[in-house]
Amino acid sequence: MAISEKNFNKAINGFLALIAVMMIFRKPCTLLIIVFAVFNLFFIKKLNYSKQSLVLVLLIASPLLLEIVMFWNNDSLFKGLKSLEKYISLLVFPLFILGNYQRIHFLKILRYYCVTTTIILLFFFLRFVIYFPELIHKYIKGDDLWEIGYAFSNSVGMHAPALNMHLAFVSIGCLFFVFKELRTKGELMFKMSSIIIFVLSFFFVLFVNTRMAFFNVLVGFGLVFLSEVMQVNNLKKVLLNTFFLTVILAGVIFIFVQMNPYMKEKYSSVTFAHMDKIGKLDEIENPEAKVFNALVTRVSIWKSGWELAVKNLPFGVGASDGKQELVKYFKQTNQQFLAKYEFPTHNQFLDFLIKFGILGPIVVLVYIGTIGYLGIDLKNAIVFSFFFLFFTSNLTDDFLLRFDGIAFSGLWMSIFGSYWLQRKITADKS
Structure with a gap:
């Protein structure tokens, strides 16, 4: 299949802009990612990697690689494969975006x-x-x-x-x-x-x-x-x-x-209410109404998650078994409110510690830290803002369990990496 370099460049950037926009719609975005991968396979000879880009590919794919390395620890083959499948975009994006790094128009994609x-x-x-x-x-x-x-x-x-x-x-x-x-x-x-x-x-x-x-x-x-x-x-x-x-x-x-006075309450008294009830949420009357989204609930989950993780060091409970083991632990420690709603960890570092043991939080830190390194080295406020946003979000949630966190971070990391490689080449030539 023949295509001019100009049209190929337009197609690559068009795909990336469209995928970025459609990221909030899982099914259409998944289909777009598949089409993007197939398109690049047709033009695989156009891919070009440097040593630096290959290192970035490995760093961006690190959560996927961890899933593969620790696959033996899953109790269920089917659930293990299902967990693994969620991270495929972390191979597709770095391979096909960094392989075309010289063609990526970062600011145009971002503006669109x-x-x-x-x-x-x-x-x-x-x-x-x-x-x-x-x-x-x-x-x-x-x-x-x-x-x-x-x-x-x-x-x-x-x-x-x-x-x-x-x-x-x-x-x-x-x-x-x-x-x-x-x-x-x-x-x-x-x-x-x-x-x-x-x-x-x-x-x-x-x-x-x-x-x-x-x-x-x-x-x-x-x-x-x-x-x-x-x-x-x-x-x-x-x-x-x-x-x-x-x-x-x-x-x-x-x-x-003025329209939403609850905002004042939410950001003060609601957030920090009942902090003396960590690990004892069932003692609160009607916890669903009072502490469902409060900090005390997150801290109670983190306390139980840490205890479970320590018991299962050094290799964790397995990628497919993390949540069910945490819910089981809620029941064992008689925390009925947490067990009833089957809360996830709400902390990506802790979630990977439970699932993969010692290697888990190290990989999360390396993965997210790569964005921070790119932002600092580029001296770019947008890239560093993304790092800060994704790092802090994963302190209170677990976005590397979800498509809208995995694909979102993998896409932009690959685009940032392409921009970094372009700047490196320019600096080396000058």
Whole structure:
């Protein structure tokens, strides 16, 4: 099959932009990844690897490699294969993206992803308003304000923390492009459209309203601002633009908090309630209503998870058996609330420690740490913001168990790695 280099480059970048946008829709995105892999197999001779890119392939594929190395420890062959299958994208993405690293247009892909994802979420928001008027009415009245973000995420087809992790990265990227537009002498229309897209993206983070995403998006904004200060000579203009954007952000937050007073409660008393009941949640009257999403529940899970992991060192309980062994341990230690809802670990390092023993958290640290290394070496606020976002998200959740965490991180790590390789080649030639 013949294809010009120009068209091949367009196809590769088009695939990656589309996969990034469709990441919040598991089934269509899975199909796209398969088509992307088949497309590259047709043009396998175009792949080109350096020693550095092969090292990156191994680092990005490390969770998959760990699953393969520890496969013998699974009690069930079928469940072991099912667990292994989830990580295949961590082989597909580095092989075919880093194999085409010189063709990848990082900023173009990022811009398309940020703008298109925000527009898609706007469509889903309008759809939500039309199809769920009873929830909107309750929200306006101030009833069950905790419910709206999760209900909206379910209408998109995602778990709220996972959706908001994606949206936080989108919003950070949107702010980056606002600064980029304000820095240029382009038309006012483009500047205003960038600001509108950014405000919408931030509004959706607030609307879904998960704590880690809100924290991470603010840290990401700070990193983008610092990067802008360091790169631009006209400090006065940067500070003026930042003041303008801060006023807009403060206005959005103020309006949102006025509409959603539960946000104040959620980020203070609800989060830190009943911390004296760690490991004793059944002593709380109606724990479903009082501590389902509280920190004490996470800490109770972590306490049990740590105890289970220590008992099964050095090799863990097996990839396919982690959750069922944790639930079994909840029952053995008479923690009925945790057992009833079969809570996962909510910490990726601990989850891999339970499943794989000592090697587990080391691989997670290497995997996520690779993103941090790329961000620091590139001195790139977007890449480092992604590292911070994914690292902290996996301290309170376990996104390397889910498609929307595995494929999401593997895709962007491979794109970041391509950008890093391009910069390395440029530096070596100069």
